[in-house]
Amino acid sequence: MVGHIGPPNLPIRPPEYLSSRSKGTADCRNKLKSNLKEKFQCVFEGVAKAGNPTLLNQIYTEIYITEGESGEVNNEHEVRQIETASRKQNQPETMITLVDIFKPSPGREEPIRTVMTKGVAGIGKTVLTQKFTLDWAENKANKDIHFTFPFTFRELNVLKEQKYSLVELIHHFFTETKEDGICRFEDFKVVFIFDGLDECRLPLDFRNNEILTDVAKCTSVDVLLTNLMRGKLLPSAQLWITTRPAASSQIPPECVDRVTEIRGFNDPQKEEYIRKRFKDEEQASTITSHIKKSRSLYIMCHIPVFCWITATVLEDVLKTREPGELPKTLTEMYIHFLVVQSKVKNIKYDGGAETDPHWNKNNIDMILSLGKLAFEQLQKGNLIFYESDLEESEIDIKAASVCSGVFTQIFKEERGLYQEKVFCFIHLSIQEFLAALHVHLTFITSGVNLLSEEEQTQSWLSQVSVDKSTSFYQSAVDKALESPNGHLDLFLRFLLGLSVETNQKHLKFLLTKTGHGSQIKKKTVQYIKMKISDNLSLEKSINLFHCLNELNDSSLAEVIQECLRSRPLNTDELSHAHCSALVFMLLSPEKDLDVFDLQKYSVSEQTFLRLLPVVKASNKALYDLSTVFISQPSTLRELDLSNNNLQDSGMKTLSAGLRSPNCTLETLRLSGCLVKEEGCLSLASALSYNPSHLRMLDLSYNQPSESGVEQLCAGLDDPCWKLDSLKVDYGGLQRLKPDIKKYVCELEVDTNTLSRNLTLSADKRTVTYMEEDLPYPDHLNRFKSLQALCTNTLTGRCYWEVECTGKVNVSVAYRRKNNRGVIDLEFGDCDQSWSLRRCRHGGYKVCHNGVGTYISHSCSSERVAVYLDHPGGTLSFYIVDDGTLVHLRTFKTTFTEPLYAGFAFQNRYYSSSVSLCSL
Numbered sequence: 031m032v033g034h035i036g037p038p039n040l041p042i043r044p045p046e047y048l049s050s051r052s053k054g055t056a057d058c059r060n061k062l063k064s065n066l067k068e069k070f071q072c073v074f075e076g077v078a079k080a081g082n083p084t085l086l087n088q089i090y091t092e093i094y095i096t097e098g099e100s101g102e103v104n105n106e107h108e109v110r111q112i113e114t115a116s117r118k119q120n121q122p123e124t125m126i127t128l129v130d131i132f133k134p135s136p137g138r139e140e141p142i143r144t145v146m147t148k149g150v151a152g153i154g155k156t157v158l159t160q161k162f163t164l165d166w167a168e169n170k171a172n173k174d175i176h177f178t179f180p181f182t183f184r185e186l187n188v189l190k191e192q193k194y195s196l197v198e199l200i201h202h203f204f205t206e207t208k209e210d211g212i213c214r215f216e217d218f219k220v221v222f223i224f225d226g227l228d229e230c231r232l233p234l235d236f237r238n239n240e241i242l243t244d245v246a247k248c249t250s251v252d253v254l255l256t257n258l259m260r261g262k263l264l265p266s267a268q269l270w271i272t273t274r275p276a277a278s279s280q281i282p283p284e285c286v287d288r289v290t291e292i293r294g295f296n297d298p299q300k301e302e303y304i305r306k307r308f309k310d311e312e313q314a315s316t317i318t319s320h321i322k323k324s325r326s327l328y329i330m331c332h333i334p335v336f337c338w339i340t341a342t343v344l345e346d347v348l349k350t351r352e353p354g355e356l357p358k359t360l361t362e363m364y365i366h367f368l369v370v371q372s373k374v375k376n377i378k379y380d381g382g383a384e385t386d387p388h389w390n391k392n393n394i395d396m397i398l399s400l401g402k403l404a405f406e407q408l409q410k411g412n413l414i415f416y417e418s419d420l421e422e423s424e425i426d427i428k429a430a431s432v433c434s435g436v437f438t439q440i441f442k443e444e445r446g447l448y449q450e451k452v453f454c455f456i457h458l459s460i461q462e463f464l465a466a467l468h469v470h471l472t473f474i475t476s477g478v479n480l481l482s483e484e485e486q487t488q489s490w491l492s493q494v495s496v497d498k499s500t501s502f503y504q505s506a507v508d509k510a511l512e513s514p515n516g517h518l519d520l521f522l523r524f525l526l527g528l529s530v531e532t533n534q535k536h537l538k539f540l541l542t543k544t545g546h547g548s549q550i551k552k553k554t555v556q557y558i559k560m561k562i563s564d565n566l567s568l569e570k571s572i573n574l575f576h577c578l579n580e581l582n583d584s585s586l587a588e589v590i591q592e593c594l595r596s597r598p599l600n601t602d603e604l605s606h607a608h609c610s611a612l613v614f615m616l617l618s619p620e621k622d623l624d625v626f627d628l629q630k631y632s633v634s635e636q637t638f639l640r641l642l643p644v645v646k647a648s649n650k651a652l653y654d655l656s657t658v659f660i661s662q663p664s665t666l667r668e669l670d671l672s673n674n675n676l677q678d679s680g681m682k683t684l685s686a687g688l689r690s691p692n693c694t695l696e697t698l699r700l701s702g703c704l705v706k707e708e709g710c711l712s713l714a715s716a717l718s719y720n721p722s723h724l725r726m727l728d729l730s731y732n733q734p735s736e737s738g739v740e741q742l743c744a745g746l747d748d749p750c751w752k753l754d755s756l757k758v759d760y761g762g763l764q765r766l767k768p769d770i771k772k773y774v775c776e777l778e779v780d781t782n783t784l785s786r787n788l789t790l791s792a793d794k795r796t797v798t799y800m801e802e803d804l805p806y807p808d809h810l811n812r813f814k815s816l817q818a819l820c821t822n823t824l825t826g827r828c829y830w831e832v833e834c835t836g837k838v839n840v841s842v843a844y845r846r847k848n849n850r851g852v853i854d855l856e857f858g859d860c861d862q863s864w865s866l867r868r869c870r871h872g873g874y875k876v877c878h879n880g881v882g883t884y885i886s887h888s889c890s891s892e893r894v895a896v897y898l899d900h901p902g903g904t905l906s907f908y909i910v911d912d913g914t915l916v917h918l919r920t921f922k923t924t925f926t927e928p929l930y931a932g933f934a935f936q937n938r939y940y941s942s943s944v945s946l947c948s949l
């Protein structure tokens with residue numbers, strides 16, 4: 031925001047004045063309210079007018095609005111960790127509620143005259159302005175406003191050629207005011223809403239339009255609007271303008287006092303929306319849990335119109351099918367989304383009617399060129415694009431970013447001299463979807479396989495044979511499997527989804543049917559199953575299961591379901607592929623993996639290895655491993671059961687297997703398994719029976735006791751034993767706590783690092799911000815910025831909890847120095863530190879290397895937990911909500927030096943403090 035034009039101090043009278051001055055005015059206001067109530071009580075869900083009318087108050091769900099611009103689109107993604115460095119967040123987020131949209135933020139004195147709210151297509155801008163108006167009309171909010179006048183640019187466009195005074199324009203749209211002869215609005219508190227600046231066809235010529243101050247003077251609508259926005263005309267009024275991001279620059283920044291951004295639904299709001307849509311609780315929870323099964327679907331539901339599409343499609347499916355049969359229709363939902371956006375584009379920008387066919391040449395051309403851009407840039411790994419990239423793809427930038435509904439301009443701060451416009455798809459998954467559509471269409475229309483490196487010649491549809499199609503899909507599977515970071519995983523799911531005929535029918539103007547659908551599907555399914563049987567990584571095979579879902583093939587999962595019914599599962603029934611299917615099912619989000627009992631599933635070694643990820647994902651695994659080793663000669667050489675709540679009982683069971691001569695394990699990792707003396711002794715005894723294989727034993731982070739360790743150490747010296755590496759470090763009583771709490775460490779604040787405005791309590795556990803400088807001696811390690819580090823050198827696994835008041839960043843950092851002392855970079859601002867803090871208006875923010883990521887969370891506990899696994903390269907932040915750990919974010923990296931716990935205080939925020947918790 032630059033400059034400020036606030037309403038001058040004109041004497042705005044309270045509403046009572048109105049009634050006492052003129053009964054006519056009060057009557058007029060009531061009539062206006064009642065007409066607005068009628069107009070806005072219903073919302074046409076999804077697509078204006080063509081959607082279903084629903085009561086706004088029944089469906090309206092609080093939405094996430096922030097002050098300022100984040101400069102990015104939602105970057106949560108199912109498969110990929112999205113690099114956010116290029117989309118820098120430059121300010122902490124402040125949440126705004128609808129009633130406070132004009133309320134100055136704390137610390138700001140000037141009133142707010144003009145608010146501009148930005149948001150991508152379907153994020154809820156129109157619904158928000160409707161709710162604001164309805165709440166006023168129903169006397170629920172903003173009672174101090176005398177008149178609310180909601181306009182849309184679409185309605186104003188029609189008056190482009192006509193002349194009005196401001197008063198006449200109001201009379202034209204709000205006839206109650208004309209009937210009651212209201213001609214002066216300066217005495218009243220008036221709010222004008224202008225929804226959909228992106229649809230504006232008026233020139234909005236701020237530079238050349240004449241200045242106008244007289245509300246009774248006739249002129250063009252364009253001159254009226256520019257003068258209203260400049261604050262020349264009716265300066266006492268307040269204005270609220272909504273727009274898609276790329277169109278916002280039509281209004282000079284100095285005319286806008288506040289910019290807000292609609293970010294969509296956060297996770298609890300998504301669920302609340304579904305609950306409101308379906309009065310039947312059971313149906314609501316079936317639909318919510320179904321959406322949650324597909325992570326991509328769940329993420330995309332942050333866009334309300336997408337949430338509506340998903341709920342509508344699933345509701346329809348539920349009418350005809352049992353809940354268990356609900357398809358995981360990721361591709362279908364994205365197709366519907368594209369169709370809805372094309373419909374909206376038709377109505378809004380191409381002058382079409384609600385009932386017109388949504389696919390016209392314009393729309394098709396735009397989708398085709400966006401698809402080409404999406405694919406070419408996906409291959410290069412690009413998620414944001416510059417104007418030059420778009421020119422290469424011959425895309426009309428303005429049309430694509432404003433009208434398409436799938437592509438947007440984002441705000442990016444450039445450090446250099448010049449600012450370039452930056453664009454991206456409204457979500458990376460939309461880029462992956464359009465890329466798949468492009469590859470699919472290219473193949474269908476020209477026979478060219480864009481995924482193949484071989485020279486391609488064009489061939490016509492009739493020549494796209496079953497064999498050619500089969501090898502097209504197989505090459506896509508291979509290509510996705512080759513990618514080390516899974517960058518084509520979601521793309522592959524969409525590509526296969528697009529081959530399904532029921533999906534193609536929604537895109538019939540774009541897609542010609544592939545023909546031979548069932549034959550191709552059969553062969554593709556077979557190929558995918560064959561790949562699943564290979565020794566793929568778990569992530570890769572899980573993606574292939576998603577692909578089978580997109581192809582509506584559930585044969586592998588059905589076999590497993592069948593097997594599970596005949597418990598315990600017979601090992602002979604489980605092929606490698608079935609085993610992966612079992613893992614896929616067990617790891618799906620809605621499965622409660624608190625306790626996993628392997629004994630119920632299988633005892634074969636192969637199966638066991640395949641199930642290890644499940645064992646590790648569960649809080650407690652129960653199993654009878656002995657049979658794996660006892661029943662047959664085993665080829666298993668390495669077994670990692672670390673971080674399992676194995677305990678002594680599990681250890682004894684495992685030992686029964688280890689003592690078998692069939693067991694030829696060479697490496698056994700049991701770090702952090704809650705093993706005590708008894709378990710350790712049984713392990714030592716098992717090894718004394720079968721000493722000639724095991725070379726490496728990791729029992730760190732347990733409490734094996736002195737006698738247990740003695741026995742194992744004796745084995746190290748025994749020439750019959752092969753054991754040559756034994757880890758029993760970090761033992762002790764605290765290691766018997768469940769989960770990561772066993773890694774608790776006692777931190778101690780390093781007083782030499784305390785900045786002069788931080789004081790340490792007498793018990794040395796609480797650091798508090800002080801306004802005055804404290805007379806600490808000079809020290810090379812002392813921070814100038816409001817920070818402190820602890821003395822503990824963290825190199826293993828460590829866990830700690832702190833309680834924060836006010837604005838404190840809980841941090842972990844390397845201790846970097848040069849010859850002038852400690853390097854005074856703010857924690858989280860550089861690549862040498864990581865930090866977490868609670869945001870003032872709810873939620874949390876994690877920062878690393880100058881990039882902040884907001885994590886919305888309804889709970890706002892002040893207790894933060896940190897878990898560092900230095901050798902494993904993970905750093906996790908949690909909040910402790912009523913004793914339960916709630917995971918917020920895990921950073922994965924290779925730590926190159928010891929780390930230190932630290933705290934940073936922000937902005938000299940009064941009475942901030944942080945206390946180390948005793949656990």
Ligand SMILES: Nc1ncnc2c1ncn2[C@@H]1O[C@H](COP(=O)(O)OP(=O)(O)OP(=O)(O)O)[C@@H](O)[C@H]1O
Pocket residue numbers: 073074075076077081089090091092093149150151152153154155156157158226274303334335336338374435
């Ligand atoms: N707060 C909300 N509560 C419930 N549903 C909502 C909400 N906001 C939006 N929706 C749903 O999303 C649909 C699209 O919202 P809306 O028309 O307000 O989006 P928009 O941001 O104005 O999009 P566009 O830029 O395309 O005009 C609505 O028709 C409604 O179904």
